[in-house]
Amino acid sequence: MAIASVILAAMAVAAYTIDPAGCRWAPKCAFHALTGWQCPGCGISRAAHAALHGRWAEALSYNWFFLISIPYAMAVAVVTAWPRLSVRRYVTHRYVAYTYVVLFMAWWVVRNIAGW
């Protein structure tokens, strides 16, 4: 948990200071590099950079799926840190996780067709 917090903090600092769009060494998406298509996570680091600088509209334009994935990841992180919370049953329920996977796949297809 402590290690995870340190990694998250380091990532936040990196996302704030480095502009992924203007840096050749910034992490690149393997899927995008190989196929030229956008993966569901593409734009997350640019979005994080913009959001941390308060540019919310720009952040959304890079990848609005983080409105779903980040809150869900946070909810799961909370029930992992406090496993005795009663909402755990719902947050980590199979169908909730499957719904997330389906949305993830749908977003993958839709963004490449619609060019989002």
Add this chain to the structure above:
Amino acid sequence: MEKYYYLDSANNQCGPVEASQLGQCGVTSQTFVWREGMADWKRAGELPELSAYVGGSPATPGAQYAPGSAPMAVVNQPSSNLVWAILTTVLCCMPTGIYAIICAAKVDTLWYAGRYEEARRMSRKAGQWSVISAIVAIVVWILYVMWWSVLILPMMRNLQGVY
């Protein structure tokens, strides 16, 4: 030193605490305790290794524990590793991350169904596939940076030399 969990008078699971701390927590010989490796909760008085730490006869009756009931499950329940699985799909976008989510999603359901061994196996699998996705993503990133710096940049420099 072994850490113990115990049930308070309202049957809530508490701990883990060191064996030597049990007495201060109000654990008596009638209180149900459990540690890693025990099949089920036992009264502290039944465990010889605790005789030095817990009082003889209790002032108040201990918890009304029914063997095999829920608290045991909470103690041992493996982490679903779902956080890592989700983060790998968001940050590394590997198909292996999706497999990790599917594994992680089964952990709690298997556990509540009483299939403890399978739940533990799924938990480990979800963790392993999350790590694999992260490693693959980092390796690809390094290859990508090398591809750019070793092949493309020198090539561009050569082209500029031609003009």
